[in-house]
Amino acid sequence: MVITIGWFPRVAIHTRNRSMNSTHITQNRTASALTASPARSLVGGLRVPGDKSISHRALILGGLTVGETTVSGLLEGEDVLATAGAMRAYGAEVERDSDGVWHIHGCGVSGLGEPAGVLDLGNSGTGVRLLMGVAVGHAFTSFFTGDESLRSRPMDRICHPLEAMGATFLYRTGDRLPLAVTGPKSLRPITYELPVPSAQVKSAVLLAGLHAPGVTSVIETAATRDHSERMLRGFGADVTVEDGGDRRVISLAGHQELRPTTIHVPGDPSSAAFPVVAAACLPGSSVRIDGVGANPMRTGLIETLREMGAKITLLNEREEGGEPVADLQIEGSELRGIEVPPERAPTMIDEYPVLAVAAACASGRTVMRGLAELRVKESDRLSAVATGLADNGVPVEELEDGLIVTGCEGKPQGGGTVAARLDHRIAMAFLVLGMISRNGVTIDDVSPIETSFPGFSDLMTNLGAEFQTQ
Numbered sequence: 497m498v499i500t501i502g503w504f505p506r507v508a509i510h511t512r513n514r515s516m517n518s519t520h521i522t523q524n525r526t527a528s529a530l531t532a533s534p535a536r537s538l539v540g541g542l543r544v545p546g547d548k549s550i551s552h553r554a555l556i557l558g559g560l561t562v563g564e565t566t567v568s569g570l571l572e573g574e575d576v577l578a579t580a581g582a583m584r585a586y587g588a589e590v591e592r593d594s595d596g597v598w599h600i601h602g603c604g605v606s607g608l609g610e611p612a613g614v615l616d617l618g619n620s621g622t623g624v625r626l627l628m629g630v631a632v633g634h635a636f637t638s639f640f641t642g643d644e645s646l647r648s649r650p651m652d653r654i655c656h657p658l659e660a661m662g663a664t665f666l667y668r669t670g671d672r673l674p675l676a677v678t679g680p681k682s683l684r685p686i687t688y689e690l691p692v693p694s695a696q697v698k699s700a701v702l703l704a705g706l707h708a709p710g711v712t713s714v715i716e717t718a719a720t721r722d723h724s725e726r727m728l729r730g731f732g733a734d735v736t737v738e739d740g741g742d743r744r745v746i747s748l749a750g751h752q753e754l755r756p757t758t759i760h761v762p763g764d765p766s767s768a769a770f771p772v773v774a775a776a777c778l779p780g781s782s783v784r785i786d787g788v789g790a791n792p793m794r795t796g797l798i799e800t801l802r803e804m805g806a807k808i809t810l811l812n813e814r815e816e817g818g819e820p821v822a823d824l825q826i827e828g829s830e831l832r833g834i835e836v837p838p839e840r841a842p843t844m845i846d847e848y849p850v851l852a853v854a855a856a857c858a859s860g861r862t863v864m865r866g867l868a869e870l871r872v873k874e875s876d877r878l879s880a881v882a883t884g885l886a887d888n889g890v891p892v893e894e895l896e897d898g899l900i901v902t903g904c905e906g907k908p909q910g911g912g913t914v915a916a917r918l919d920h921r922i923a924m925a926f927l928v929l930g931m932i933s934r935n936g937v938t939i940d941d942v943s944p945i946e947t948s949f950p951g952f953s954d955l956m957t958n959l960g961a962e963f964q965t966q
């Protein structure tokens with residue numbers, strides 16, 4: 497038997513080998529410190545792991561079909577594996593074959609079964625929030641929890657629209673996990689205008705809408721990543737999008753059957769961001785990253801780095817499985833600070849920590865505003881970035897909703913130790929700072945990197961980075 501639910505952090509990978517019965521590997525994370533030494537330049541080619549957002553959605557939608565959905569390139573990081581575990585607890589068959597292809601046999605829309613225990617989504621905000629959208633379509637109770645970081649993040653943004661659809665929540669003070677949610681006998685369709693630009697909230701409401709009679713609509717005044725809309729269509733759902741420029745209305749008719757499909761997950765642009773920035777900041781670097789997602793709702797970092805003077809070329813632009821994909825070529829260059837348009841934030845929301853690192857080696861000031869959402873990510877990223885930069889000799893001002901970084905016109909001093917705060921992107925951003933600094937940077941705990949970018953230090957080492965375990 498494989499334990500996939502519980503109150504403790506764990507990861508289970510089910511492996512299907514056609515000549516063997518299913519086996520599994522269970523890992524437990526232990527904290528470990530790592531120092532990134534100054535790197536001369538980065539040279540070479542790589543692929544980054546699969547897109548985290550797309551991977552979660554593939555497992556969830558696959559679990560809502562009858563028949564087999566196959567997924568290649570799935571991100572095998574802790575966050576996504578936690579979603580796979582939750583879908584199994586709901587009764588879907590989710591297995592990986594020996595070629596790394598995942599096979600999902602789902603239960604149909606509204607066909608999931610009541611999990612026998614608590615669903616522990618670890619560090620994953622996307623996993624828990626999207627699954628809540630699915631949970632409310634079933635007239636039983638689901639219990640959710642997560643790690644210390646996830647238990648501190650607000651869930652009211654999800655609970656409010658789902659309560660309006662008829663679900664009942666029981667949660668800790670401040671709408672925090674752990675929580676229990678019971679779906680009504682019949683869900684009500686709603687029209688919901690997002691109070692914050694959040695693809696997680698949009699997706700949770702659309703997923704719930706699959707289980708409601710009539711049409712559920714989400715209105716966004718700032719467009720967010722549209723992977724759910726694209727993938728729902730790929731599964732045969734009727735999704736309409738009215739784009740009125742500053743107002744997007746996404747509508748979905750409920751009670752539709754989803755058709756199983758084949759998905760290829762592109763490389764995650766949010767993971768590519770770390771080698772992109774490291775190479776862009778180190779003169780003499782030349783790095784190529786193949787097969788990266790190039791959805792326009794995710795390419796804000798590339799656009800911003802180019803405005804800062806980075807040499808980044810998109811090659812072989814193509815569409816794979818309903819998503820734009822490209823190969824990236826990055827050459828090292830000198831960067832200059834800019835004012836980043838706040839309205840660009842949703843297209844690069846997870847990339848600000850590493851953008852702030854690029855700003856640290858630029859000439860002049862980089863101003864980043866409109867980022868209140870960064871305070872409720874895996875950590876308070878505005879505070880984590882400001883503290884980490886200041887402790888490594890980079891002048892920085894922390895604003896209520898942003899950061900102003902005064903660049904060092906070349907290599908920042910470094911030499912400090914940065915607290916990762918259970919946040920994978922803080923850990924990786926400051927390892928990049930170490931690579932481009934004069935004295936290196938130590939991260940107190942790099943284990944959270946496993947949530948989104950397994951193999952990070954090996955891939956970076958192959959390009960010329962140097963790390964020392966502490």
Ligand code: S3P
Binds near residue numbers: 695697
């Ligand atoms: C995600 C949406 C974003 C992003 C997160 C992944 C998604 O969160 O930060 O890493 O897959 O929908 P918000 O919806 O909170 O902006």
